Amino acid sequence: MTDLRVRIAPSPTGTVHLGLCRTALFNWAYAKKRGGTFVLRVEDTDKTRSTRESEEAILEGLRWLGVNWDEGPDVGGPYAPYRQSERAGGHGVLIEELLRSGSAYRCFCTPERLAEVREVQEKAKETPRYDGTCRDLSPEESQRRADAGEPFAVRFRIPDGATTIHDLVRGDVTFEHKEIDDWIMARRDGSPTYNFVVVSDDLAMKITHVFRGEEHLVNTPKQTLLYQAMGQEPPRFGHLPLMLGKDRKKLSKRSGDTALGDYIANGYPKEAIVNFLCLQGWALDGETEVFDVDTFVENFDIENVQKAGAVFDIDKFRWLSADTIRRMGIPELAQEVAPFTVKAGQMSESDIASRQDWFQRLVAGEQERIELFSEFPGRVASFFEADDAVTYADKAEAGARKHDARIEILRSFAEWLKGREAGESPEDMAGAAKAWVKDRGLKFPALFQPLRCALTGMAGGRDLFDCIDLLGRDSALARIETAMTRLA
RNA sequence: GGCCCCAUCGUCUAGUCAGGCCUAGGACACCAGGUUUUCAUCCUGGCGACGGGGGUUCAAAUCCCCCUGGGGUCACCA
Numbered sequence: 196m197t198d199l200r201v202r203i204a205p206s207p208t209g210t211v212h213l214g215l216c217r218t219a220l221f222n223w224a225y226a227k228k229r230g231g232t233f234v235l236r237v238e239d240t241d242k243t244r245s246t247r248e249s250e251e252a253i254l255e256g257l258r259w260l261g262v263n264w265d266e267g268p269d270v271g272g273p274y275a276p277y278r279q280s281e282r283a284g285g286h287g288v289l290i291e292e293l294l295r296s297g298s299a300y301r302c303f304c305t306p307e308r309l310a311e312v313r314e315v316q317e318k319a320k321e322t323p324r325y326d327g328t329c330r331d332l333s334p335e336e337s338q339r340r341a342d343a344g345e346p347f348a349v350r351f352r353i354p355d356g357a358t359t360i361h362d363l364v365r366g367d368v369t370f371e372h373k374e375i376d377d378w379i380m381a382r383r384d385g386s387p388t389y390n391f392v393v394v395s396d397d398l399a400m401k402i403t404h405v406f407r408g409e410e411h412l413v414n415t416p417k418q419t420l421l422y423q424a425m426g427q428e429p430p431r432f433g434h435l436p437l438m439l440g441k442d443r444k445k446l447s448k449r450s451g452d453t454a455l456g457d458y459i460a461n462g463y464p465k466e467a468i469v470n471f472l473c474l475q476g477w478a479l480d481g482e483t484e485v486f487d488v489d490t491f492v493e494n495f496d497i498e499n500v501q502k503a504g505a506v507f508d509i510d511k512f513r514w515l516s517a518d519t520i521r522r523m524g525i526p527e528l529a530q531e532v533a534p535f536t537v538k539a540g541q542m543s544e545s546d547i548a549s550r551q552d553w554f555q556r557l558v559a560g561e562q563e564r565i566e567l568f569s570e571f572p573g574r575v576a577s578f579f580e581a582d583d584a585v586t587y588a589d590k591a592e593a594g595a596r597k598h599d600a601r602i603e604i605l606r607s608f609a610e611w612l613k614g615r616e617a618g619e620s621p622e623d624m625a626g627a628a629k630a631w632v633k634d635r636g637l638k639f640p641a642l643f644q645p646l647r648c649a650l651t652g653m654a655g656g657r658d659l660f661d662c663i664d665l666l667g668r669d670s671a672l673a674r675i676e677t678a679m680t681r682l683a
Numbered sequence: 684g685g686c687c688c689c690a691u692c693g694u695c696u697a698g699u700c701a702g703g704c705c706u707a708g709g710a711c712a713c714c715a716g717g718u719u720u721u722c723a724u725c726c727u728g729g730c731g732a733c734g735g736g737g738g739u740u741c742a743a744a745u746c747c748c749c750c751u752g753g754g755g756u757c758a759c760c761a
Binding site: 243388 | 684685687688689690692695696697698700708709710711712715716720721722723724725753755756757758759760761
């Protein structure tokens, strides 16, 4: 174990965003490859928006992805607590020190006045920023007003000069201090704000590397200056490219699903989600698109992360999902798909357990036809319909009706089927049926299109003799019987 | 609008840091063929990009500058 320490610091204010998942994955991989420590710290600084449900969802989601933290609110660790709201103690002391040293100052301006100032500036098309009213209050006056009970916030005093941050993804980035506002470290109620706690906690937890989304890049000089004011060395930073929606804007709900839960509910395999997330801003070798998480960990480096934002391509995501499904073993796939079958009301859990062989054959036939687990029930629905009430898709019925002799063919095929030996394998029966078709001088579609419609009501799908086998001969015969009327 | 970031096929990207190996590679999507009882899978092929302009150099996708375009950020949110 090295002293390398990285962290993910989510604020528990909503669903588990994919961007958070990717950031977590990259941090985790970086630590894991280098024998470092990965910390999860819950940044519940915003009391009004933070919820315990959201926190639990985040922990659960990340754990589901296979991202494991070495220290966190649930597992503890040497720098506990790992929930911001429980760490408040030390912040007051730090702020006192910063106030004493002059790196921070009390701001007695009311939120109302600040709002007015901002409004005027916006009207004048100026960049909204603090006008500095309290910046140069004498220490005596500041103290006197504070003692008199006048409420105040605490602002960081941005010094003159410029700060260059050495970003591990982007290289050097310089910010002129005059562009940076004297930001608020502590609110009037004394509670610390994000930019302050993130620094004090990263410091307390000895975080050495901070990898986060690019939207935080502009916060970095503020934080760097704070580290310096405290006489501390800032960690190394690396700002990840944003994940973009189809509109090329930061991925948000308006451009599609953003929550991990949505993708899980839609039946994307975990491996596909992880794989896809890895591809957002990073590539293994430019050739290999499909790889497992171990390969990712083994090869990941922050220096190889792309700088440009990555548009989220749902088509590629689905393809990755389909590819993952195709490479799965049948028992495993059956297990993944089972909950969807139950939810669709097709089989109960105990049905599936007691007919596991049958269920696995049902699954095997769809393996290369579904892109998501959730598509399975829709594709096998006809197997659960009554023999005399199979839903015929328009396309299937039209295909069947193209053949004038359909009823005759179906009738004689039914006779033929009745005469087959019980227990014949689908493969053997398929071979025999093809010979039967040929012997009668027919083309395959003349039998198979009406038959497929009769059996499944669908225009395409798995091998028909597999269907007969799955259905059972009686059921298949009953469906053919009905079709002879319905397709007449 | 100020500041900051970014810029290779429609999309994800390799190549850029160490300029020639790039008539720019892979993948998704799309199109066309093949296999198949159908659908799907699979196989083969095609389409398709270095944003523009200046430099530097024997040589630039790679280095420099300008322009253009896109994005992020400007809270007592995180």
